Amino acid sequence: MTVPPRDMVFYSVLEAIQKADCFLCRLLRDHVHSSFEHLLYESVNDPGFRETWRASRGYCQRHARLLADFSDGLGISILYKDLIDHWGMDALLKPAGQPCAACAEERLHLLADLNVLVRYWDDADMQKAVHDSGGLCGPHLRAAREVIKDRAIRRTLTCISERGLQCLKEQLQDLINGYDYLHERPMDPQVRVAWRRAIEKLVGQLDLIESRGGQNENKG
Ligand SMILES: [Zn+2]
């Protein structure tokens, strides 16, 4: 397959694969954070956004917690007062008519990022980064297996993720051993936080905001 010329998105996906335990967790977290920053600084009063906001009755719990982490008292107050003004008691009594807009946006980014991975799959640096990585977390591996049509790519991602899971298991054992007085505490920082990385391997990245201080299961 001919590899297309490299562009900005290629480098952002490559860097995420090189640095993160799951590159989709890293990229999607960054997408959500910049989208919320944009919302709070520029779009709180945007009529188009308000329409979507009201229809989905704000965000799901996960995205609402992420929004809360920005601690933007003014922006968030305006948005939630708008919901209460608009819906009254229905805000508590009736289910939202539309799914969370941030979830929908995240799904679009996930599809775009996987598309970049597939397009540049045969790039030498991309291949090296993928093979040196620990693969994907559970939710994103399942999504990739559902979305990617190329059987060989699905299989490679699955094998690499399995190898990452085994490596993590050994690191967890090293960490457990380190609590025994007969053993040295592990020095490797990756091993020291293996407990947290294991949670994230199974359920996806725990959404910490760092920048602001803060199915198809039968596919091969
Ligand atoms: Zn992930």
Ligand SMILES: [Zn+2]
């Ligand atoms: Zn959501």
